[in-house]
Amino acid sequence: MNISQHFPILVIITLFTGAYLAPLAGLWKRKLCYPLAVLSALLSFLFSVVILLSVLEHGIIRYHVGGWEPPWGIELLVDPLSAFMALIVSFIGLLAVVYSKDYIAGEIPDKKLPAYYSLLQLIIGGMLGALMTGDLFNLFVMTEIFSISAYALVSIAQKKGSLIASYNYLILASVGTTFILFSTGFIYMVTGSLNMVDISQRLSALESPWVMYNGLILLVIGFAIKSALFPLHTWLPDAHSIAPSPVSVLLSALVIKVGAYSIIRSVFTVFGPGLLEQSGVVTIPVTWMASLGILLGSIYAITQTDIKRMLAYSSVAHIGYILLGIGLASTASMTGGIFHILNHALGKACLFFCAGAVLHKTGIRNVEEYTGLAGKMPITMIAFTLAAISLVGIPPTSGFMSKFYLAIGAYQESWIFLAVILLGSLLSAVFYFRVINLIYFGEPEHKSGVREQGAEIGGVVHRQPTTDNRREAPLTMLIPIIILALGSTLFGILVHIPLSVVEPAVKLLLGM
Secondary structure (H helix, E strand, C coil), X not given: CCHHHHHHHHHXXXXXHHHHHHHHHHHHCHHHHHHHHHHHHHHHHHHHHHHHHHHHHHCCEEEEHHHCCCCCCCEEEECHHHHHHHHHHHHHHHHHHXXXXXXXXXXXXXXXXXXXXXXXXXXXXXXXXXXXXXXXXXXXXXXXXXXXXXXXXXXXXXXXXXXXXXXXHHHHHHHHHHHHHHHHHHHHHHHCCCEXXXXXXXXXXXXXXXXXXXHHHHHHHHHHHHCCCCCCCCCHHHHHHHCCHHHHHHHHHHHHHHHHHHHHHHHHHHHCHHHHHHCCCCHXXXXXXXXXXXXXHHHHHHCCCEHHHHHHHHHHHHHHHHHHHHHHCCHHHHHHHHHHHHHHHHHHHHHHHHHHHHHHHHCCCEHHHHXXXXXXXXXXXXXXXXXXXXXXXXXXXXXXXXXXXHHHHHHHHCHHHHHHHHHHHHHHHHXXXXXXXXXXXXXXXXXXXXXXXXXXXXXXXXXXXXXXXXXXXXHHHHHHHHHHHHHHHHHHHCCHHHHHHHHHHHHXXXXX
């Protein structure tokens, strides 16, 4: 067996081991928690890079945990889609860990640092486990691991309203978990297997299609809640906006994408594309819910005055773009949908990091107070602008390319969906260009722009800004921002790089 065959388990275990060691290291010296988390996240990222290269060169990797072959044992299955997603999760997860060093020190007490870094590694490791697994019950377990970590991280700073936001997230996501568990049990009852490939083969032999449809509907609803597909998104705005910025990045750029990935995996691997051709029991509702999410998520974003809440509602719209492409289930639309997972992850992570940097330096969250920030934090604001225009879909950014493929797929299906994509992009331009206009052309009302400690805006108590004379945030925060902003732009020019992974993944999912 090639050594790279062991990397699927190592990419997960590395982070889980770091999560276990973080509290122990914290008992001795709390400052060790950060380098330990960076090391484990870096190793996991490097393993993910090797996995992707190996999959592209040698094909699908199958790893039997403990040497037990499926369907009796748990199988880790890495194909182009899961390798692509794992690279995104491990990379942005690494940047979130690096970013946390200076940011989180002003958000939580020193005694909570071991718990924070432990949970941070658990949420990233759980997402990677969900991406790598070829076992339906193991998918449920890994989903619970990163979900429980997310609930805790939302409230770890104990801001006003954070416990309520975390509790609402817990309740609604638990409903999704219940659907996933019921579906898993139902599928096991009728097939006697939990291995995804084995289930697919056994389901195709069942005489009653309603047996398949019931299991599929339960599974899709459960993961639709996890991915915040409209109108199942109500937990998202509070949780994403009130969490510490590195956590907001993980939630918005990664967690909901893993939910979308799980829908893709459930529909196309467990049940197979043949079922979709026979019935629109899933695709029709998903496409219309996604379309409404694109429009209403963008409209809600326009009405927001809190920058992080605006970005949170924008994520509702962008998960709509992704699932619209998946629901249309054509080659072009799925290429656009999966490609948009990368583009939204890069762009939205950059925007939340930028918002966190502004909050760290000035204490500002209100959009109207972004006036004149280009003169105070020029690098951060340039990065914000690049990421924003990518999410709007302006050429030659990567966001334009993914929306271009989505538009082709929508046009092949119906002009209505094409109109939704174009109108959604126009609406996103409204709220993003409003902020960009304030940044570069607005006249600041206050010279300092700094709020007093404990000041309250929109029910949120804001942190005390730093008082050093540097304009930009520390390098541990600025470097991730620059990397993501460049990625949002360069992948629109070097589009062949992501497409070299996305296109094989789409062909494999559609059985081409």
